[in-house]
Amino acid sequence: MTAVGTTTGRPSAPDAPPAPEGRPPAGEHVAVARGLRRRFGDREVLAGVDLEIRRDEFVALLGRSGTGKTTLLRTLAGLDADHEGSVRVAAARSVVFQEPRLLPWRRVLPNVVLGLDRTPATLERGRSALAEVGLADHARAWPATLSGGEAQRVALARALVREPALLLLDEPFGALDALTRQRMHRLLRRLCRRHQPGVLLVTHDVDEAITLADRVIVLDGGRITLDEPVGLPHPRPRSHDDVERLRRRLLAALGVDPTEDG
Amino acid sequence: MSAATVATRAPAVTLTEASAGRGRPRRRRLPRSVRRAAGPLLLLAVWQALGTAGIVDDRTLAPPVDVVRAGWELASTGELAQHLWVSLRRVVTGLAVGVTAGVALALLAGLFRWGEDVLDSALQVLRAVPVLGLLPLVIIWFGIGEQPKVALVAIGTTFPVYVNTFAAIRGVDARLVEAGTTFGLTRRGLVREVVLPGAVAGFLVGLRFALTAAWLIMIVAEQINTTSGLGHLINEARVWARTDVIVLALAIYGLLGLLTDALVRFLERRLLAWRRGLEAS
Ligand SMILES: Nc1ncnc2c1ncn2[C@@H]1O[C@H](COP(=O)(O)OP(=O)(O)OP(=O)(O)O)[C@@H](O)[C@H]1O
Numbered sequence: 001m002t003a004v005g006t007t008t009g010r011p012s013a014p015d016a017p018p019a020p021e022g023r024p025p026a027g028e029h030v031a032v033a034r035g036l037r038r039r040f041g042d043r044e045v046l047a048g049v050d051l052e053i054r055r056d057e058f059v060a061l062l063g064r065s066g067t068g069k070t071t072l073l074r075t076l077a078g079l080d081a082d083h084e085g086s087v088r089v090a091a092a093r094s095v096v097f098q099e100p101r102l103l104p105w106r107r108v109l110p111n112v113v114l115g116l117d118r119t120p121a122t123l124e125r126g127r128s129a130l131a132e133v134g135l136a137d138h139a140r141a142w143p144a145t146l147s148g149g150e151a152q153r154v155a156l157a158r159a160l161v162r163e164p165a166l167l168l169l170d171e172p173f174g175a176l177d178a179l180t181r182q183r184m185h186r187l188l189r190r191l192c193r194r195h196q197p198g199v200l201l202v203t204h205d206v207d208e209a210i211t212l213a214d215r216v217i218v219l220d221g222g223r224i225t226l227d228e229p230v231g232l233p234h235p236r237p238r239s240h241d242d243v244e245r246l247r248r249r250l251l252a253a254l255g256v257d258p259t260e261d262g
Numbered sequence: 263m264s265a266a267t268v269a270t271r272a273p274a275v276t277l278t279e280a281s282a283g284r285g286r287p288r289r290r291r292l293p294r295s296v297r298r299a300a301g302p303l304l305l306l307a308v309w310q311a312l313g314t315a316g317i318v319d320d321r322t323l324a325p326p327v328d329v330v331r332a333g334w335e336l337a338s339t340g341e342l343a344q345h346l347w348v349s350l351r352r353v354v355t356g357l358a359v360g361v362t363a364g365v366a367l368a369l370l371a372g373l374f375r376w377g378e379d380v381l382d383s384a385l386q387v388l389r390a391v392p393v394l395g396l397l398p399l400v401i402i403w404f405g406i407g408e409q410p411k412v413a414l415v416a417i418g419t420t421f422p423v424y425v426n427t428f429a430a431i432r433g434v435d436a437r438l439v440e441a442g443t444t445f446g447l448t449r450r451g452l453v454r455e456v457v458l459p460g461a462v463a464g465f466l467v468g469l470r471f472a473l474t475a476a477w478l479i480m481i482v483a484e485q486i487n488t489t490s491g492l493g494h495l496i497n498e499a500r501v502w503a504r505t506d507v508i509v510l511a512l513a514i515y516g517l518l519g520l521l522t523d524a525l526v527r528f529l530e531r532r533l534l535a536w537r538r539g540l541e542a543s
């Protein structure tokens with residue numbers, strides 16, 4: 001069910017030494033898509049996408065609504081079986097969806113370690129993952145009692161406790177208020193520095209992409225129309241000229257007139 | 263903003279407790295239970311008054327006091343307890359069989375494609391047959407002992423449990439199933455962690471329907487070819503025009519219905535504690 005036709009386990013160069021625990025070494029590809037196509041009925045949503053993501057690389061995927069960002073992410077997650085082309089992704093991968101998707105009938109900690117064994121060691125890892133996202137006290141809470149931001153942090157803990165080589169994030173902060181989103185950005189950056197997964201972050205938000213990403217790609221008309229490294233030091237305030245130039249370029253690539261703010 | 267600054271402005275703004283309903287203190291009012299009891303009590307009083315005044319005679323409808331007296335007499339001879347016990351045993355046995363069958367069928371049809379193909383259409387057809395219409399057949403099959411009553415209850419409770427549990431299994435949030443899949447749950451894990459817990463609420467709805475159906479079926483089934491049970495008591499009372507005994511038996515049926523409803527609500531509080539974040543312990 002999880003394995004997709006062409007989706008195979010960990011990709012590794014032939015001469016590379018075997019990676020410990022299924023995690024490819026730094027710099028190694030954790031996702032490679034070649035000529036990826038996906039159609040729904042008559043509509044070709046992905047019309048030949050080539051994409052590579054390395055370990056320790058934070059890639060932001062921008063695109064207008066309905067351009068197929070979620071479709072691409074679901075394919076990489078192994079949740080879509082009906083694509084053409086080759087998709088190879090690391091076996092150790094986690095997803096954070098737009099909604100938290102916690103099991104409402106399980107408390108927070110069992111949600112975090114869902115699908116893992118229930119040994120004391122695993123539970124302890126779950127607890128420290130919760131502590132990492134600042135929710136150590138909520139281990140026994142019901143998901144229904146969490147705020148939106150808290151629930152999404154639990155979802156992040158659930159993704160990270162698996163030590164993924166590839167972390168797929170589908171607009172994880174879309175439903176959060178601006179202040180919470182900023183906090184989540186800082187948290188995510190800190191966690192990614194520590195765990196160093198390859199990240200694909202799907203977002204509508206150009207500023208979010210600029211704040212977080214090492215590389216930004218834009219999906220339009222079923223193809224990747226822009227793919228460039230950000231290469232700016234953190235933090236990246238909008239007052240910075242290079243940041244503003246990148247922002248305009250991205251907005252233009254998205255078909256938004258950058259002179260009209262928003 | 264303090265209350266003082268509000269008060270100094272004219273016209274004065276009155277601040278009231280924001281929480282409506284549950285949280286609002288009701289010190290000066292009658293407790294809700296007292297207010298809710300007032301309606302039925304009034305009804306009883308009118309009923310008694312009509313009887314005492316001779317407007318409604320005993321053969322039409324005995325007044326509450328007579329009903330209580332009849333209850334007392336039957337209880338003191340042990341007759342009432344015996345009939346009650348017999349009825350209760352029939353309902354519980356029938357329910358046990360029906361609920362088990364309903365859940366088992368729902369699991370087969372809900373979790374396996376072949377199960378749905380084989381079972382669902384057949385069960386949907388059978389469901390359309392009114393259970394009480396089966397009474398003559400059931401008597402031919404099982405005679406006139408305990409079995410036909412138990413069988414009728416079992417048949418009548420299988421369907422509501424099946425229909426609601428099946429729908430709940432099929433209606434489980436696909437996004438949660440998808441999330442479970444990405445986090446490495448196997449098919450069995452998905453059933454255990456996602457599908458079954460998600461179907462509990464639907465099962466309880468079915469159980470509630472089943473309990474109502476069970477008593478309804480029992481009332482009718484026990485009035486035919488029986489020598490024991492509450493229905494038999496009613497039937498006998500009809501022969502002697504003892505409306506007090508009839509009303510008594512009906513009241514007991516009502517109480518049993520309330521009791522079983524309370525049982526389901528208890529189960530809901532226990533099993534669905536996560537819904538409102540209540541402690542389940
Ligand atoms: N299961 C499906 N069946 C039919 N069409 C689909 C399905 N999933 C997606 N689509 C279509 O594919 C297109 C791309 O959808 P997708 O969800 O990938 O967009 P998106 O870029 O994630 O948009 P958004 O930013 O609004 O989330 C849409 O036009 C959508 O209607």
Ligand SMILES: [Mg+2]
Nearest residue numbers: 069070071170
């Ligand atoms: Mg999307």
